[in-house]
Amino acid sequence: MSRVLNVLLTHQPVAQMDRMLAWWRDYCPPENVLIVFNGDEKLLAQLDHPHKTLVDDPRLRTVKHPRERQSYTGVWRVVSRWLEGRDYTHVHFAEYDQLPVTPGFNERQLTYLEEERADVLAFQLQRVDGTSQPHYLYHAALPGFFKHWESFSVRHDRRVVLSMFGSGSFWKRGAFDVTAARTEPFPIYLELYLPTTAHHLGYRLRDWGDQNRHINSLGDFVDQIEHARRDGAWTLHPVKTLWNQPLPTR
Amino acid sequence: MERFKMVLRTLVVRAARALGSPVVDQRTGRVLGRALIVSFRGKVHLIGLEAAVRPVFLPQERLTYWKQEMGFTTHPAPDFPHEPRP
Numbered sequence: 565m566s567r568v569l570n571v572l573l574t575h576q577p578v579a580q581m582d583r584m585l586a587w588w589r590d591y592c593p594p595e596n597v598l599i600v601f602n603g604d605e606k607l608l609a610q611l612d613h614p615h616k617t618l619v620d621d622p623r624l625r626t627v628k629h630p631r632e633r634q635s636y637t638g639v640w641r642v643v644s645r646w647l648e649g650r651d652y653t654h655v656h657f658a659e660y661d662q663l664p665v666t667p668g669f670n671e672r673q674l675t676y677l678e679e680e681r682a683d684v685l686a687f688q689l690q691r692v693d694g695t696s697q698p699h700y701l702y703h704a705a706l707p708g709f710f711k712h713w714e715s716f717s718v719r720h721d722r723r724v725v726l727s728m729f730g731s732g733s734f735w736k737r738g739a740f741d742v743t744a745a746r747t748e749p750f751p752i753y754l755e756l757y758l759p760t761t762a763h764h765l766g767y768r769l770r771d772w773g774d775q776n777r778h779i780n781s782l783g784d785f786v787d788q789i790e791h792a793r794r795d796g797a798w799t800l801h802p803v804k805t806l807w808n809q810p811l812p813t814r
Numbered sequence: 815m816e817r818f819k820m821v822l823r824t825l826v827v828r829a830a831r832a833l834g835s836p837v838v839d840q841r842t843g844r845v846l847g848r849a850l851i852v853s854f855r856g857k858v859h860l861i862g863l864e865a866a867v868r869p870v871f872l873p874q875e876r877l878t879y880w881k882q883e884m885g886f887t888t889h890p891a892p893d894f895p896h897e898p899r900p
Contacts, residue, residue, distance in 0.1 A: 566892060690866060691889035693856035720900050726892055727866075766897040 567653040568596060568670040571643050571729060572637075574660035575602040578610045580807035584660060591664040594786070598646060600639055617646050617718045623751065633751035636758060637732065637744075644744035645784075647737070655740045662779075662801035665789055669798040673734045676772075681766035683739040686728035686759055687779045690771075693725040699753055699787045700725055705805055712749050717764035722762055726759035729779055739767040754811060777798070830862030840870060840885040855862055858884075 570592055574581055581599060588597050599616040601608045602624055621638030628671075629705035643655065643799055654671060666672070677685055692700040703709050703725075714722040735743075743762045759769055772779075784804045785792065792800045834850035849863035858869070868888035874883065 681896070691890075691892050692866050695866040695889065696860060696863065696868075700866070717899050719894070723892075737884055756896045763892075763894060766899050768894060768896040769892055771891055 566590075566674050567651060568654045568656050568674065569643075569647065569650075570597045571600055571639075571655055571657045572597060572660060573600045576660055576807060578607055579734040580660075581611055581613075583811055584663075587663060587806070590697070592670055596652075596670070598643065600642060605775060606691075610778065615646075617642055625768055630753050630755070632700070632752040633703075635748060635751065636754040637746075637748050640740065640744035640758075642654045644741045644777055647741070650702055653737050655735045655737060656732070657735070658799065659730075659801070660734045661800050661804045661806075663789075664668070664798065665793040665800050666796075666798050670752060672798050677734060677770075680767065680770040682770040683736045684759070684762050685734040685768040685772050686769055687732060687772050688727075688729040688776055689759060690692070690727050691724060692727045692756075693723055697727060699727060699756055701803045703752060706750065707750065712752075713760060715762050716746075718766040719764055722764070724760070724763060726757060727755055728764050728769075729781065730755045730758070731779060735762075736767075739765075743767075760771070762814050827862045834862055837865070837867065838888050839867075839888050840872060841887040841890075846886065846888070 570588065572584065572588070574584065579611035581612060585594070585597065586600070589726060593756055595614065597613070597615060598614055599608075599611065599671070599774075600619050601611075601616060602619050605618055608618055619642045621635065624638055626632035626634040654677075655676065656670060673685065690697075710723055713725070727740070728795050742765055743758065746761055746765075764770055774796070775798055778792050778799065779801045782800060782802075785800055786803050786806050789803065817898050830850035831848045834848045837846045837849050838844070839846050845864050846865035846867060846890045850861040852861065865888065867888055869884055870887050872883040
């Protein structure tokens with residue numbers, strides 16, 4: 565029996581988190597939602613939700629994320645530790661501004677993962693080694709970048725570098741825990757680090773295909789929720805201001 | 815100053831796409847976008863292209879010693895198998 569933990573990473577005030585949880589409760593049981601809060605412990609204590617934890621990682625608090633090589637490794641580690649002794653089989657990670665828009669989205673994710681025989685589903689997944697992809701080129705200049713993957717890879721081709729969009733991803737529990745247990749040798753941007761690490765550990769990653777249409781890097785799609793739902797979206801990104809006001813009646 | 819640089823960059827990229835050539839994926843034939851391709855000091859500068867491309871020398875039906883052609887291609891979508899660790 566599969567059980568998905570939805571991990572929501574947020575730094576928002578308590579009122580916004582309350583509204584975000586109210587939204588998520590319409591789409592999955594509250595016991596399947598873990599709030600990972602990047603902020604003050606006292607604020608988190610005010611949040612009325614059973615599953616919550618704090619992440620305190622300076623590498624998460626970047627401003628220019630790719631340039632400063634933002635990391636989710638600390639988040640992965642905190643969640644993996646929280647999962648110890650719990651029976652969740654899959655982890656769906658989402659930033660605070662990525663929200664579900666279709667009931668049963670976790671079941672759809674599980675079905676797609678099964679169809680693709682994948683261990684990880686990622687948005688905008690692509691192979692970027694040897695290409696003009698800016699994040700790849702920025703890291704290829706780092707001494708030790710290629711040696712790092714070669715040091716633990718189980719793959720025949722140890723120079724493969726993968727990239728994904730970081731706002732959301734879906735993991736089998738084993739792939740999540742093993743990736744979380746690795747240590748970054750030096751700062752590597754999360755959009756390269758997470759998929760490339762999982763790949764070289766032997767896990768199969770697949771792109772989310774048609775769902776990519778609903779995942780954007782810029783803008784605020786707060787007025788597009790109904791349209792995205794009708795258009796077949798399971799989740800939508802970015803919706804940044806929905807939690808700033810009382811939720812619309814659904 | 816930062817805002818001025820961003821505006822300037824946007825204008826340069828727009829001009830590069832307007833004046834540049836279409837970039838075709840030599841593997842699939844798909845048009846990947848437009849870019850200005852400039853050679854300067856022994857390096858090729860690709861300006862304005864959004865796709866992640868790899869440079870490739872193209873096969874030639876005629877044997878020419880004086881000219882070779884370069885194009886661009888992309889990796890296929892990742893489809894690696896699950897490989898259990900030893």
